[in-house]
Amino acid sequence: MKRRNMLKAAAAGIAAAPLAMTATTAEAATVRLRMQTYWGTESDEIHDEFIDDIKTSSSKTLRVKRFRGSELVPNADMMQAVGKGTIDMCQGYSGYWPGQLDIASIEAGLPGAWTDYDEAQYVMESKGLIDLIREAYAEKGIHYLGPIMGGPFDLLTTKPVKSLEDLKTMKIRATPSIAKVLEKFDIPTVYLPGGELYLGLSTGTIDGVIYAGTNEYKALKLFESAKYYTFLNMVNPGYTDDMLINKAKWDGMSPEHQRIIEMAYAKHARKMHTWMVSGSIEAGTEGLFEYNSLSEEDSQRLRTAARVIWEEEAAKSERNAKAIKILEAAAKATGRA
Structure with missing residues (x-):
């Protein structure tokens, strides 16, 4: 009787082993990223959606933890921190680091650079400004995902x-x-x-x-x-944010994880621009200014x-x-x- 029970227990252990190994493998394969933005609590909802999109699309194998402005490093140091791998990602504003990147002020949006969203996108995407920006960041050990067009400035x-x-x-x-x-x-x-x-x-x-x-x-x-x-x-x-990720971290990701981040970024960039513009219009109706x-x-x-x-x-x-x-x-x- 005892022998029969021992055999049952052994069989159960063998059956459970592959599940346990799968769980351990999945946990080990999960990529965890620390991301800082210069934004505070005012953008929590829209940044939480960005993080949830990545988690859901990756079946929880890609996790991003977001920190608000200056919680990990001063906002002006985010580019250097991403390049060094001190933090993995950031949504920053290159106007903070013109002395560290030759093209930073141009990327941020020089006065007179463009007159509306469509022209800004035309300059970035169709005329190749985004490629020059990406080249500059790559020299700093950073992959430039792309711009996030702001609102009024x-x-x-x-x-x-x-x-x-x-x-x-x-x-x-x-x-x-x-x-x-x-x-x-x-x-x-x-x-x-x-x-x-x-x-x-x-x-x-x-x-x-x-x-x-x-x-x-x-x-x-x-x-x-x-x-x-x-x-x-x-x-x-009036200004252009950017989404940056450590290049070594990016290059080490699977193509699937890279695609998930790119798609989440693209959605986030559109929503963030709409949020900033529509929010400014709405605030103008409230008599605060x-x-x-x-x-x-x-x-x-x-x-x-x-x-x-x-x-x-x-x-x-x-x-x-x-x-x-x-x-x-x-x-x-x-x-x-």
């Missing part, structure tokens, strides 16, 4: 602004690439991460920000200290100043010169040059 201040002259007595938060333009008009600038904008405005450390549109300003509750929104009319979409626009003369002065920066960017590298030629051709084709 305008000025929010604690006091009304009617002209560029008014800004000379204010301290404006700006990324390095935009700061270059403003400094040509003797407008003081400083850089602060997105998570510090509320404190900066509420304490008077800064008098204004150029960060995004009313959607993001509303989410960050900046209207509690600064309600004056000024259209700059420099570029639309007072609106004004720079005169066409001042807006043109900004765009003209930016053209000097185009020349500076073109001189940085042969790759940049090619990128600027693409922008110049598009400007000419649309009657802007």
